[in-house]
Amino acid sequence: MAQPATGPAEGPKPLIGTAVHPCDEKLPPSRLVPAALQHIAAMYAGVVTPPLIIGQAVGLDTAGMTRLIAASLLIAGLATIVQTIGIGAFAGNRLPFVNAASSAGIAPMLAIAETSAPGHQLPAIYGAVLVAGVFCLTVGPFFGRLLRFFPPLVTGVVITLIGVTLMPVPVAWAQGGDATAADFGAMKYLALAAFTLVVILLVQRFGRGFLKQVALLVGMFVGTLAAIPFGLADFSALRSAPLAALPAPFAFGAPEFHPAAILSLCIVMLVLMTESSAGMLALGEICDRRTDGRTITRGLRTDGIATLLGPVFGGFPTSAFAQNVGVVSLTRVRSRYVVAAAGGALLVLGAFPVLGAVVSLVPMPVLGGAGIVLFGSIAVSGIRTLSEAGLDDSSNIILVAVALGAGIIPLAAPTFYAGFPAWAQTVLGSGISAGALVAVVLNLFFHHLGTHSRPAVALKSS
Structure with missing residues (x-):
C-alpha cells in the first residue's frame, strides 16, 4: 500500500503569480454561496439517509425521527467546519473536506438493533458508536x-456490499414501508416510487449544471408533491415540530456496551478511516496541496471526535463524503471556506428541527424510488474501485468472490446464523462486517503472510 508523502503539515505548493493557495482563497459571497449550495445538494441525501433508516428500523415516531435527523445534520456541520478550519495542530486537515454520517455503518447498526431488546436498540447502537469513536482517536495517529x-x-x-446489502431497504420503502400493513406492496405505492425514480432519471438526463447535481432532491420533492392529491403525504406533524431547538444530550437513553456490537462497528470504523484517508489523498492531488501523515492524522482525529460526539446528541459513525470530493474535482472550486460555509449551513439546518421534520415526512415510496438510485450508486462506486484493484490476478478474484459471498449470505439467507451465539449473529449477520472481515483476512493470507508484504494493489489517491 502506498504510504502518504512526508513533508510539512500545511506544505502547499506555491502557484506562480498567486499569493494565496486555492485552498485558502476566500471567495466573495456571489461565488461562495452557489458553490456551497452545490456541496449541500451533493451531501444532503446522504446525511439524512442513516437517521431515516435507523429511525424506521427501531420504530421512532415523527418527533424521534426529527431529533435524529437534526442531530445528524448538526454533527455533520460541526465535523465539516473542524475539518476545513482546523483546531491548531490537533484536528482538521484544512482541505475542502466534508464529514458526515456514513452509510457504511447502517447495516451493522441494523444488525445490532435486531439483536437488542425493544427500547434498548438505540442505546446499544450508541454504546458501540461511542467506543468506535474512541477507537478511531486511538488508532488514527498510527493508521x-x-x-x-x-x-x-x-x-x-x-x-x-454497502450498496448491495442496503438495497432491500428502499425496496421495502417502495412498497409502503410497513411490511405488516394490509396494503403493503399496493400498486399506488409502487407507482409513486416508480414516478420518483423516473423524475430523477429525467433530471439526470436533461438537467444542466446545478440542477443535475440535485437530481435526487428534485425527484424527492416532485414525488412528494405528486403524493399529496392521493393522500399519501401527511404534513400534520409539522405543527408539533419545534421551530428551533438543539438536540438534548442522550435523548434516546444512556449508551449500553455489548462486545459483539462494539467489534462490529470498530471493523466498520477501520473501513471508514481507509475511505477518509483515500479522500484526503485525492483532495491533496486535486487541490495541489501535499497530504502527509500528519494531515491524515488530523483528519482522522476529526472523524473520531465527530463519531464520539454522535451518541451524545444522536449521531452515527462519521467519515468522508466521496461525492463532495467529486464536486471539488468537477467545479475546480478548491477553497476550504466554501465547504466550511456548507458546514455552517448544516449547523443551521440541525438547529431548526422543523426542517428535519420536513424530510422525515417524505412518503416512504418516494424515499424508496430515490433510495434505489442512492444505494445502487454506492454499489457502482465499489465495483469501480474493484475494477482498478488488480482482478487479473487469480488470487484477487478468489478473494473478492469469497468476501462478496460471505457478505451476501445474510441477505440471501437471513436465518443462516440463527444457531450461532448472539455475538456472532451481530458480527456475521451484517453483510458489511462479515465481508470486510473475510476480505481483510484473505488479503493477509494471499498478499502478506510469507510474501514480503506485497499488497494486492496500492491505495490510490484518485
Whole structure:
C-alpha cells in the first residue's frame, strides 16, 4: 500500500503569480454561496439517509425521527467546519473536506438493533458508536502504517456490499414501508416510487449544471408533491415540530456496551478511516496541496471526535463524503471556506428541527424510488474501485468472490446464523462486517503472510 508523502503539515505548493493557495482563497459571497449550495445538494441525501433508516428500523415516531435527523445534520456541520478550519495542530486537515454520517455503518447498526431488546436498540447502537469513536482517536495517529492492509481490493468489496446489502431497504420503502400493513406492496405505492425514480432519471438526463447535481432532491420533492392529491403525504406533524431547538444530550437513553456490537462497528470504523484517508489523498492531488501523515492524522482525529460526539446528541459513525470530493474535482472550486460555509449551513439546518421534520415526512415510496438510485450508486462506486484493484490476478478474484459471498449470505439467507451465539449473529449477520472481515483476512493470507508484504494493489489517491 502506498504510504502518504512526508513533508510539512500545511506544505502547499506555491502557484506562480498567486499569493494565496486555492485552498485558502476566500471567495466573495456571489461565488461562495452557489458553490456551497452545490456541496449541500451533493451531501444532503446522504446525511439524512442513516437517521431515516435507523429511525424506521427501531420504530421512532415523527418527533424521534426529527431529533435524529437534526442531530445528524448538526454533527455533520460541526465535523465539516473542524475539518476545513482546523483546531491548531490537533484536528482538521484544512482541505475542502466534508464529514458526515456514513452509510457504511447502517447495516451493522441494523444488525445490532435486531439483536437488542425493544427500547434498548438505540442505546446499544450508541454504546458501540461511542467506543468506535474512541477507537478511531486511538488508532488514527498510527493508521498510515495500517493502510497497506486495506487496499482497494478490500475497500472495493466493502463499498460494493454497502450498496448491495442496503438495497432491500428502499425496496421495502417502495412498497409502503410497513411490511405488516394490509396494503403493503399496493400498486399506488409502487407507482409513486416508480414516478420518483423516473423524475430523477429525467433530471439526470436533461438537467444542466446545478440542477443535475440535485437530481435526487428534485425527484424527492416532485414525488412528494405528486403524493399529496392521493393522500399519501401527511404534513400534520409539522405543527408539533419545534421551530428551533438543539438536540438534548442522550435523548434516546444512556449508551449500553455489548462486545459483539462494539467489534462490529470498530471493523466498520477501520473501513471508514481507509475511505477518509483515500479522500484526503485525492483532495491533496486535486487541490495541489501535499497530504502527509500528519494531515491524515488530523483528519482522522476529526472523524473520531465527530463519531464520539454522535451518541451524545444522536449521531452515527462519521467519515468522508466521496461525492463532495467529486464536486471539488468537477467545479475546480478548491477553497476550504466554501465547504466550511456548507458546514455552517448544516449547523443551521440541525438547529431548526422543523426542517428535519420536513424530510422525515417524505412518503416512504418516494424515499424508496430515490433510495434505489442512492444505494445502487454506492454499489457502482465499489465495483469501480474493484475494477482498478488488480482482478487479473487469480488470487484477487478468489478473494473478492469469497468476501462478496460471505457478505451476501445474510441477505440471501437471513436465518443462516440463527444457531450461532448472539455475538456472532451481530458480527456475521451484517453483510458489511462479515465481508470486510473475510476480505481483510484473505488479503493477509494471499498478499502478506510469507510474501514480503506485497499488497494486492496500492491505495490510490484518485
